[in-house]
Amino acid sequence: MISVLCVSSDEPQLILAQEALERKGDIRAGTATSGRDALATLATNQYDAIVADMAPGDMDGIALIHLVREKHNIPFILITDTSTDGREDEAIAAGADFCFTRIPDTSRQYVRVARWIRLAVSNYRKESILIENEARYHELIENANLIILKLDKDSRITFINEYALQYFGLEKNELIGRFLTETPLAATGTDPVRDMGYFVREVTSRSDGYAIRETEHRKKNGERVWISWRNKPLVNKDNVVTGVISFGTDTTERRNAEQALYRANQKLKLLNSITRHDILNQLTVLGGYIEMSRELSKDKDMLGYIEREKKATKAIRNMIKFTKDYQDIGLYRPQWQYLRNIVTLLANTVDFGDVKLKNEMGRLEIYADPLFEKVVYTLLENAIRHGGHLTYIRLSYQIVRTGCLVICEDDGVGIPDEDKENIFLREFGKHTGFGLFLSREILGITGFSIRETGTHGKGARFEILIPEGSFRENKPA
Structure with missing residues (x-):
């Protein structure tokens, strides 16, 4: 339902206007016989729009527009007559949304006015919702317990939220429009990235490698802090990169x-x-x-x-x-590791004899405990020691619904079904080096799991499941 206040000193006209506007049932019309009466009514009642004469009794219609606009943001439709023609531009400048010239057929006049009321009120409501949403978004961005920073493609700062300014103790004029590396926000010497233009380009081309970074910074008071950044490229409607948006959280206490x-x-x-x-x-x-x-x-x-x-x-x-x-398990922080490089290095530490090692790890990286290479070594050594007359060992990976499988398989004697779980017990077996028990413990630190799925008599197959977020496939530079 749309509520409209009709303002005119001509009471018969008000009655006709009210009847015409309410004819379809979606508009409820109130009346006022003067400008002061209209202002008093607006002070105590909420209306979606106003329809007024150019001369509503006690004041000029344009004066009424100015007074209404001081407190209310609703559509204002002004109806002029032959004596006030030519003042439409003045009325629009004062804040009127539409101006109509009065015609003798009042009913027909207000049917047309009703159409404009529906259109104007619909637009105002949409604009009001948009303004409200923008205000909420602005409040969220400015006051979120999060550092928010935007860089253009040349690494100039184009936006920083209020929380970040208070956090670092800085003013906007110290940052906006300046290159990041030339501001107090620049990372200390602990940051391996020196060329921020390069960083912006890399976030775009290798987002998986630069999506999360952790760097040290100095506040204005000299306090050193660590920030964990999540970075995302910004693109325009043509999918062209225009910059980077970064979200930072303080990790100093954790570090x-x-x-x-x-x-x-x-x-x-x-x-x-x-x-x-x-x-x-x-x-x-x-x-x-x-x-x-x-x-x-x-x-x-x-x-x-x-x-x-x-x-x-x-x-x-x-x-x-x-x-x-x-004692060393879980002692050091997990880190990103290229599996292909690990397998290549371990190939020189295990005596393979005539067994062929197939390294099919591609450019897969995993986020794992530094002792992960011990797991790979154990799998390789166990295959050589217990595999019998095998001819190859293959290390590969496969992306699956639940993550990524790192697979170590051979064509040896395999493992009996009744021992597939027992091999991961601490008391099981002899001469197993680092041991599958410890291997499972190492993998468990970062949420990995391992199982044996080979066929006895055809070969062993160990599958390490790496969950989402702990692996990535880097493209060649």
Whole structure:
């Protein structure tokens, strides 16, 4: 329903106007017989539009427009007569939306006016919604607990939100229109990217490689902070890149906590190393005494006990060695790694003999624990050690619905069905080097999983599932 206020000193005309406007049922018309009456009515009632004469009794129609526009933003339709013709431009300049010249047929006049009212009110409502949405968007952008920065294609700053200005303690005139590297927002020497123009181009051509960056900055007060940036290229309607928008969050506290945790882990690692060294030394001494006891004893029962002591000592030594392997898992931050390079490097550390290594990793990168190469080494070594008369080992990958599968397969003897899960237990098997148990633990740090899906008698096949967000396929530069 549209509500319209009709203003005229001619009461019979008001009645005719009201009847004509309300004829279709979608408009409700109120009336006022003077300008003051209209203003008082608008103060206490909400209307969607006004239709007024050029001379509504106590004041000029254009004066009424000015007074209405001081407090109300609604369509204003002015009806002139022969005595006021020629003032349409003045009325439009004052804020009128439409001007009509009165015709003798009032009903026909207001049928036409009703059409313009519907059009004007519809446009005003759309504009009001747009203005409201823009205000909400502006408030969200300016006050979001997030640093928002826009660069043009030459790396000049074109926008920065209020939160970012307060965060860094800067003013807009210190930043807008200037090259990023020439402003206090520039990253410190920890940033490997020196040419920001290059950075903008790379975000466009290799968004997967530059979508997320973490750099150190200085606030105006000298405080050093770390910011994690998410970068996205901006394009125009012709799909031409016009710049980059970056969203930043403060990661200083997290990094400080990580550093503190790293230092604590390093101290624990040192303590573990010293303790492990001392225990192994004592085991060596104990082993010597056990061996001397064996040589001196002739009693069969006693020799049996001594043999059990030797086995227990060996088990303790293996446990201590296991703690050495396990202590480094999760100690360092995950990082992006090229699998093809890892396989190539490991090819020189494993004795393949006549077995052919097929490296089909392409340009796949994964975000994994630095010990991931130990996992690959374990898979290669286990294939050589336990695969029997195999002829090849293939490492490849496959994009699937749930992520990416990194596959290590061979044409050896394979693994029996009943052992497919047992091989990942710590107590299973012998001479497995770093061990599939530890391999699964390493993979679990970054949310990876591993399983064996080969066919016994035809070859082993290990599948490492890497979830979305932890892998990317980089295109050749």
